[in-house]
Amino acid sequence: MNDGSGLTDAQLNELTDLVNKVHGFDFSAYSKASLKRRVVRVMTNKSMRFYDLKHALVNNNDFFQWFLDEITVNVTEMFRDPDFYKALNKQVIPYLSTYQHVKVWSAGCSSGEEVYSLAILLNEAGLGKKSFIYGTDVNTEMLKEARRGIYSLKKIRNYAENYQLTGLKGTLTDHFTIMYDAATIHNELKNNSLFSIHSLVSDSIFNEFQMICCRNVFIYFETELQERVLELFYNSLSPLGFLCMGTKEAIRSDRLKKKFKVINARENIYQKIAD
Amino acid sequence: MDSDFGKAVIVVIHRRKNFFSEIEKLFAENSRMLFKEITDKEKIKPNTVYVAPANYHTLVEKERCFGLDVSESVWYSKPSIDVTFESAADVYKQRCTAILFSGANQDGADGLLTLRNTGALTIAQDPLDAEMPQMPEAAINIDAAEYILRTSEILELIELK
Numbered sequence: 001m002n003d004g005s006g007l008t009d010a011q012l013n014e015l016t017d018l019v020n021k022v023h024g025f026d027f028s029a030y031s032k033a034s035l036k037r038r039v040v041r042v043m044t045n046k047s048m049r050f051y052d053l054k055h056a057l058v059n060n061n062d063f064f065q066w067f068l069d070e071i072t073v074n075v076t077e078m079f080r081d082p083d084f085y086k087a088l089n090k091q092v093i094p095y096l097s098t099y100q101h102v103k104v105w106s107a108g109c110s111s112g113e114e115v116y117s118l119a120i121l122l123n124e125a126g127l128g129k130k131s132f133i134y135g136t137d138v139n140t141e142m143l144k145e146a147r148r149g150i151y152s153l154k155k156i157r158n159y160a161e162n163y164q165l166t167g168l169k170g171t172l173t174d175h176f177t178i179m180y181d182a183a184t185i186h187n188e189l190k191n192n193s194l195f196s197i198h199s200l201v202s203d204s205i206f207n208e209f210q211m212i213c214c215r216n217v218f219i220y221f222e223t224e225l226q227e228r229v230l231e232l233f234y235n236s237l238s239p240l241g242f243l244c245m246g247t248k249e250a251i252r253s254d255r256l257k258k259k260f261k262v263i264n265a266r267e268n269i270y271q272k273i274a275d
Numbered sequence: 276m277d278s279d280f281g282k283a284v285i286v287v288i289h290r291r292k293n294f295f296s297e298i299e300k301l302f303a304e305n306s307r308m309l310f311k312e313i314t315d316k317e318k319i320k321p322n323t324v325y326v327a328p329a330n331y332h333t334l335v336e337k338e339r340c341f342g343l344d345v346s347e348s349v350w351y352s353k354p355s356i357d358v359t360f361e362s363a364a365d366v367y368k369q370r371c372t373a374i375l376f377s378g379a380n381q382d383g384a385d386g387l388l389t390l391r392n393t394g395a396l397t398i399a400q401d402p403l404d405a406e407m408p409q410m411p412e413a414a415i416n417i418d419a420a421e422y423i424l425r426t427s428e429i430l431e432l433i434e435l436k
Contacts, residue, residue, distance in 0.1 A: 009337075031342040033334035033362045038346070073346040080330075219315045219331075219343040226316075248328050248343055249315045 006040045011050050015039065015057075022058055025068070025138075026201050029225035038071045065141065073220065074142050077158065078113040078151075078172070080215070081247050082165035085121060087267040089168070092242050093125045096210055102131040105209045105236065107200060108217035109135030112146025112193075113159070118213065119189040120175050124168055128192060134207065136198035146195045149185035151176075156183045200229045205236050212237060216246040223252055230256050237272040244269050278307045284324040285313075285333065285363070287356045289378060292330035299326055315343045327354040334362040350382035360386025369394030374429060375420070376400045378410030388419035398422045398429055 012035065016027045027035060043053055056063040079085055096102045102122070106115045115135040122131045137143055151159070156176065163172040176183035198206065200217070212233050218226050230251060233243055243260060245268040251257050260270035288298060302324065303310040309323045319325070319339050327333040332344040332354055342362075349355035356375070360383060363371050373390045375383045377400060391397040399420035402408035414420050424432065 031334075031336060033336045033342045033365070034344045034346075036365070037334065037344075037358070037362065073344065075345050075347060216343075216345050219345070223316050246315070248313070248331060250317070252316060 006043060007036060007050065009036075012036050012039065015050075015054065018054060018057060019064075023064055027071070029201065029222050031220050031222055034073075034220055035071070038073070042067060042070050068139060069141055072139055074110045074139065076110045076113045076216075077155075077162060078117045079159060079162035079166055080114075080117075081267070082162050082167075084215075084244070084247060084267045084269075085117065085166040085168070087264045087269060088121060088244070089125065089166070091263055092211065092269065093121070093127070095242075096122075096131075097125065097127055099210055100130065102127060102211070103207060103209045104131065104133040105207070105212045105214075106133060106135045107198070107212060107214040107233075109137050109146055109195065110139070110142045112149060112195065113151075114213060114215065115146065115193050115195070116149060116175075116185050116189060119185075119192055120172070121166075121168070122192075123175075123189060124170055128188065131192060133193040134209075135193060135195045137195075138197065138199045138201075140197060143195045143197060147190075149190055150182050151185075153178070153181045153183060200232070201225065205232065207236065208238050209236055209241055210238055211242040211244070213244040215244060216249070218245060218249045227253050227256060234259055234272060239272065241272045242269060243272065278309075278322055280308060281321050283319045283321050284308070285327065285335075285359060286324060287327040287333060287354050287359050289352050289354070289356075289382070290329050292353075302326070313341045313343070315341065317341050327359065329354070332358040334358060335366045336362075337366055339366075350380045352380065352382045356383035357386035361389050364390045364393045364395060367395070371395035372398070372433070374398045374400070375411055375414050377405035377407045379407045380409060381413040383410055384413035384417055384419055387414045388417055391419050391421060396421060398424055398432070400429065401425045 020026045057067060104118055106118060109115050112135055115133050118133055122128055135146055160172040175186050175189060177186065221229065237243065247268055249268060259273055261273055263269040263271050299310050299312055306324065311323060311325055312328055313325045313333055317340060319341065330353055332346065334342040334344060336342045349357050360373055371390055373387055373395055375387050387397050397420050399411040399414045401423050402412045404425040405411055415423060422432065
């Protein structure tokens with residue numbers, strides 16, 4: 001285990017600068033405590049000293065890709081926080097169903113679990129044919145996994161437990177084909193989604209959405225970056241579009257609070273106030 | 276503890292996700308201090324008891340606010356006590372007091388040792404006094420606890436500090 005002294009704050013900054021210069025990847029506005037813990041974890045697991053880590057990051061591209069996977073947290077679940085999906089179904093879906101087309105953005109989608117959860121929710125609400133979900137992430141390896149849409153049965157059992165608690169009427173496995181010890185999401189759900197690379201730190205608006213879900217991504221950002229990304233979301237939402245954040249995340253800035261109406265305070269669902 | 280205790284208290288309890296618990300309510304009813312479940316980037320203020328949310332790790336940031344993290348469980352636990360202890364050690368160092376109570380795994384032992392090495396006051400609940408002795412025992416085995424005390428003695432020590 002690390003003792004906190006494995007990496008100084010100055011070394012963390014040095015590393016952040018290096019990764020930005022060499023790979024164009026900007027971690028400077030990431031929450032420091034979590035970032036530091038991830039870097040120390042890499043050094044401990046690989047028995048690397050700070051110098052070794054720097055050397056590998058500069059000279060070994062495969063190592064950098066692996067490092068990126070380790071540093072960015074890619075832990076996700078289908079139907080994480082069942083009460084959130086319950087609230088979506090009750091308070092947001094009826095509103096979305098009045099639209100001709102519904103475009104949804106899942107920002108920081110990792111291995112695609114949230115995208116497919118939303119696809120299942122929209123499908124079961126009868127909006128499958130008129131909705132489309134964009135999943136974006138900074139991690140190309142994760143996007144590949146998301147596109148495959150194959151999950152281990154061990155994971156699916158956990159996801160099915162979440163699904164049950166959402167109060168949805170079907171069963172999760174209705175949406176999967178199960179072969180051996182893995183489950184593949186049905187093509188009709190895959191066809192309603194598109195996964196592409198997008199960085200919330202450095203990329204800008206690419207479409208207009210009726211709903212944006214960005215859950216448990218802000219926790220890795222310092223408040224200033226959070227504000228910048230909230231601004232990006234506001235500008236990417238259609239008038240009266242919905243913004244869903246993680247249950248334990250919060251809009252801290254008073255200026256931005258004024259731009260959104262609270263739809264569900266407990267589940268952190270907001271609606272853009274038309275300007 | 277009184278409402279003018281003067282310090283912030285962080286409580287990390289192993290609990291299952293998806294089950295709304297009454298822990299905060301239970302604590303609040305029996306304490307004169309303000310009780311809150313932690314939200315991301317919340318400022319840490321004195322005279323407040325903060326409870327770590329289920330299914331997240333709770334970390335302490337240099338800016339004296341909380342950071343949350345959904346990364347892998349540690350010792351099958353999320354929240355993990357080790358994660359909170361180690362980040363508190365990094366920010367608060369010797370100004371921390373850490374207590375490890377009853378529990379059924381080894382979570383918290385390494386973190387408590389980190390805290391002890393940075394000069395914090397570290398206490399493990401006497402395993403004989405604990406409902407599940409494994410957690411304090413694990414800490415005692417690696418010499419992470421400066422004091423090994425029963426619950427009543429822990430309270431006395433905290434009041435003196």
